[in-house]
Amino acid sequence: MTVISIEQLAALPLPDLLASYRRGDLDPVEVVECFLAQAQRVNPTINALYEMQCEQALAKARASRARWQKRQNVGALDGVPVTLKDSVNACGMHWYHGSSAHGDGRLASEDAPPVERLNAANAIVLAKCTMPDFGMSASGVSSRHGITRNPWNTAASPGGSSSGGAASLAAGVGVASIGSDIAGSVRLPAAQCGLAALKPTQGLMAHTPASDVRSAGLISRHAADLEPLLRAVAGVHPKDRFSLPLVEPDANTLSPRVAVYQRFGFGPEPESAARHAVEQAALALAEMGASVAQQPAPYQQDIYAAIDDTFKLRAWREYASCSPALRNGVPQPLVEWCAPAGGWTLADMADIDTRVQRGVAATNALFDHADFLLTPVTPVIGFRAEQLGPDPKMPLRHCTFTAPFNQSGHPAAVVAATMGPQRQPVGIQLVARRCDDIRLLHWAVRLEAALRRLGETSSWPLSPSAVADATVTNAYDG
Numbered sequence: 001m002t003v004i005s006i007e008q009l010a011a012l013p014l015p016d017l018l019a020s021y022r023r024g025d026l027d028p029v030e031v032v033e034c035f036l037a038q039a040q041r042v043n044p045t046i047n048a049l050y051e052m053q054c055e056q057a058l059a060k061a062r063a064s065r066a067r068w069q070k071r072q073n074v075g076a077l078d079g080v081p082v083t084l085k086d087s088v089n090a091c092g093m094h095w096y097h098g099s100s101a102h103g104d105g106r107l108a109s110e111d112a113p114p115v116e117r118l119n120a121a122n123a124i125v126l127a128k129c130t131m132p133d134f135g136m137s138a139s140g141v142s143s144r145h146g147i148t149r150n151p152w153n154t155a156a157s158p159g160g161s162s163s164g165g166a167a168s169l170a171a172g173v174g175v176a177s178i179g180s181d182i183a184g185s186v187r188l189p190a191a192q193c194g195l196a197a198l199k200p201t202q203g204l205m206a207h208t209p210a211s212d213v214r215s216a217g218l219i220s221r222h223a224a225d226l227e228p229l230l231r232a233v234a235g236v237h238p239k240d241r242f243s244l245p246l247v248e249p250d251a252n253t254l255s256p257r258v259a260v261y262q263r264f265g266f267g268p269e270p271e272s273a274a275r276h277a278v279e280q281a282a283l284a285l286a287e288m289g290a291s292v293a294q295q296p297a298p299y300q301q302d303i304y305a306a307i308d309d310t311f312k313l314r315a316w317r318e319y320a321s322c323s324p325a326l327r328n329g330v331p332q333p334l335v336e337w338c339a340p341a342g343g344w345t346l347a348d349m350a351d352i353d354t355r356v357q358r359g360v361a362a363t364n365a366l367f368d369h370a371d372f373l374l375t376p377v378t379p380v381i382g383f384r385a386e387q388l389g390p391d392p393k394m395p396l397r398h399c400t401f402t403a404p405f406n407q408s409g410h411p412a413a414v415v416a417a418t419m420g421p422q423r424q425p426v427g428i429q430l431v432a433r434r435c436d437d438i439r440l441l442h443w444a445v446r447l448e449a450a451l452r453r454l455g456e457t458s459s460w461p462l463s464p465s466a467v468a469d470a471t472v473t474n475a476y477d478g
Contacts, residue, residue: 004030006038010172010460014080014225017175021068021079028068028079032061032124035081035173038462039127042171045464046149047140048164049083049127049173051093057081060124067122075122076232082123083169085162085179086131086145088216089208090115093125098161099133100143100329101322113206113237114178114216121232126174129164133330135180136315136338137388137395138188139163143329149385150193151464153423157385159189159378165219166193172462176220176229180207183311184377184402186217187414191377191427194416194458196223196448198441199402200230201434202409203244206237213310213406221460223415223448227441234437249439255289256443258282259370265297267304267400268390270379273420278376281417281428284450285374290443292374298366303359307403309341309352311396316341333392356407363408372443373431375401377414382424401429411437415448418456423467425458 004012004026012020020026036054043049064079084090087097089108096105111119118125130145132138140148140163150158151171158167162179166189169177179186181199190197198218205216218229234246260282262275286292315338319330327335366373380390380398389395396403405412412431420426430447432440 004034006034006172006462009034010221010462013222014175014220014228017080024068028061028064028124029058031079032057032081035126038171039168039173042151042173042464043168045154046151046167046171047146048130048148048167048171050130050145052127053125057124057126064122064124075120076228077118077121077123080123080176081126081174082118083127083129083165083174083177084115084125085129085165085177087135087180088112088115088178090125090128093128096144097134097318098131098142098144101133101319101326102144103323103326112208113239114233117233118178123232129162129168129177131161131163132388133334134315134318135161135182135185136311137161137334138184138399139388139395140167140385141331141388143331147385149464151461152194152425153467154464155385155466156382156422156424157192157387159192161185162189162217162219166190166195169193169195169219169221170460171464172460176218176225179217179219180214181217182214182406183307183396183399186219187377187402187412187429188399190219190414192382192425194425194427196220196226196416196444197414198226198230198437199405199412200234200437201244201411203240203242204234204246204411204437205230206235206240206243208239210240210242212242215406223413223441223445226413226444227438230437230441244435246438247435249436249442253439255291256371257369258285258290258292258372258374259366260292260294260374261298262376263297264400265299266302268379268398270376271381273381273418273426274376274379277417277426277428278374280451280454280456281374281447284447288446288450290372299362303362304397304400304403306352306355306359307407308394308396310356312338312341313344313349331388333388334395337393337395359404360408363404367433371433372440375429375431377401377427377429381420381426382422405431409434411440413440413444415444415451417451419458
C-alpha cells in the first residue's frame with residue numbers, strides 16, 4: 001500500500017480517496033491515523049476540535065479495512081473521516097451549542113439524521129467541532145470552547161457559526177464536516193477558510209429539530225466531495241417533517257442562465273477582493289458556456305433587517321432559558337444585541353414575519369429569468385479572531401448575500417475563488433432554483449477547477465501561523 005503524507009491526503013478529493021480504497025492503494029486505518037496525528041499537531045493552535053474519538057475512529061477504520069478487503073457490505077462513505085458541528089447531535093458526544101450558559105452540556109442519546117446516515121454509510125467520525133454561542137455570531141468566539149482561529153492567518157476569524165469544522169478542514173483534518181446553516185453558517189466559514197460548501201435546498205438534508213430555515217450543510221476541501229456526501233445523507237426522514245427527496249437533474253438541461261449580483265442594495269459595501277472574486281467567476285462561467293449577465297442591485301429595501309430580528313428573538317429565547325447563574329459567560333455584545341427581543345409584543349413579531357415574507361418574495365423573483373445567481377459570499381473579507389463579527393452591534397450584519405436564501409430555501413454552493421489581503425481566502429456563492437442541487441454541484445466542480453487553473457488560490461495551510469506584520473482589518477463602515 002502507498003504511504004501517504006498529510007499534504008497528499010489533503011489534496012485528494014473524496015471520489016479519489018474511495019477509488020484508492022477500492023484498489024487497495026490506501027488503507028482506512030492509515031488515513032485515519034494520518035488525520036488524527038494532524039489534529040494533534042494543529043488543534044492547540046487553531047482550537048477547532050473537541051472530544052476527539054481516537055479509539056472509536058481507529059476501531060471503525062479497522063472494520064472498514066476488512067470490508068474493503070472482502071468487498072462486502074461496503075458503504076457509500078466507507079472509511080471516510082468526518083467531523084461534526086457541536087450543534088449536530090451524535091450519540092455519546094456532548095452538545096453545548098457553543099455556550100457556557102449550557103453548563104456541562106448535554107450528552108446526546110441519539111443521532112441527528114445526518115449522523116444516522118453517515119453511520120449507515122460507514123463514515124468515521126473523528127471529533128466534534130467548535131461553534132460560537134447559540135450559533136448567533138458568524139465567528140469563532142465561544143464562551144464554552146474559547147476562540148477558534150483561521151489556519152491561513154491565526155490572527156483572523158475562521159467565520160462561523162460552523163467555525164471549527166471549516167478551520168480544521170483547512171488545516172488538513174478530515175475529509176468533510178457536517179455543519180448547520182441558518183444565515184450562512186457553512187458558507188461563510190468555507191469562504192473565509194478557502195473551502196467548498198453546500199447549503200442544500202431546505203429539507204434535502206433532514207435535521208432535528210425540524211426547521212423551515214435552518215438547514216444541515218456540508219463543508220469540504222474540494223467541490224467534488226459535495227455530491228457523494230449529499231447523496232449519502234439526503235432524503236426524506238421521519239423525524240424531519242420538512243424533509244425532501246433528492247431530485248436528479250434533467251439530462252437535457254441547457255447551459256444555465258447566470259445572473260451576476262455584485263451588490264444586493266443593502267448591507268456593507270462589498271470590498272474590492274469580494275468584487276474581484278465574482279468577476280473572475282463570471283468570466284470562468286461564460287467561458288464554460290453559461291449565459292452570464294451582470295445585474296443591478298435587485299432589492300428596494302434592506303431585507304436583512306427583518307431576518308436579523310428573527311435571529312435576535314431566537315438568541316434571546318435561548319439565553320433567557322438558561323440558568324441565570326450560567327449566563328455571565330455569554331459575550332456581552334451578543335446579549336446587548338439580542339436583548340431588545342425580550343420586550344417585543346405579538347404585534348412586533350407579526351410585523352417581523354410580514355417583512356420577512358416580503359423579502360422571501362423578492363428573493364424568489366430573482367429566479368424569474370435566471371437559473372443560477374452568482375454573488376459574493378460575504379462583503380467583508382476577514383476580521384479579527386476575537387470579534388463576534390465585523391460590526392460588533394450586529395454580529396450577523398455581513399450575512400447580506402447568504403441569509404436571504406435560508407429564508408427562501410434555495411440551495412447555495414460556495415467555492416474558493418481568490419486570495420485577498422493578509423492571506424485571506426475569498427469565496428464566491430452560486431445559488432440555484434430549489435431542488436436543483438445536483439446540477440448546481442456539477443457546475444460548482446467545474447467552476448472551482450477553472451478558478452484553480454487561474455492560480456489565485458493556494459494550497460492548504462497545514463501548519464497554521466499568523467501572517468507576519470499583518471493587522472487583520474475590515475472595511476465595515478456601518
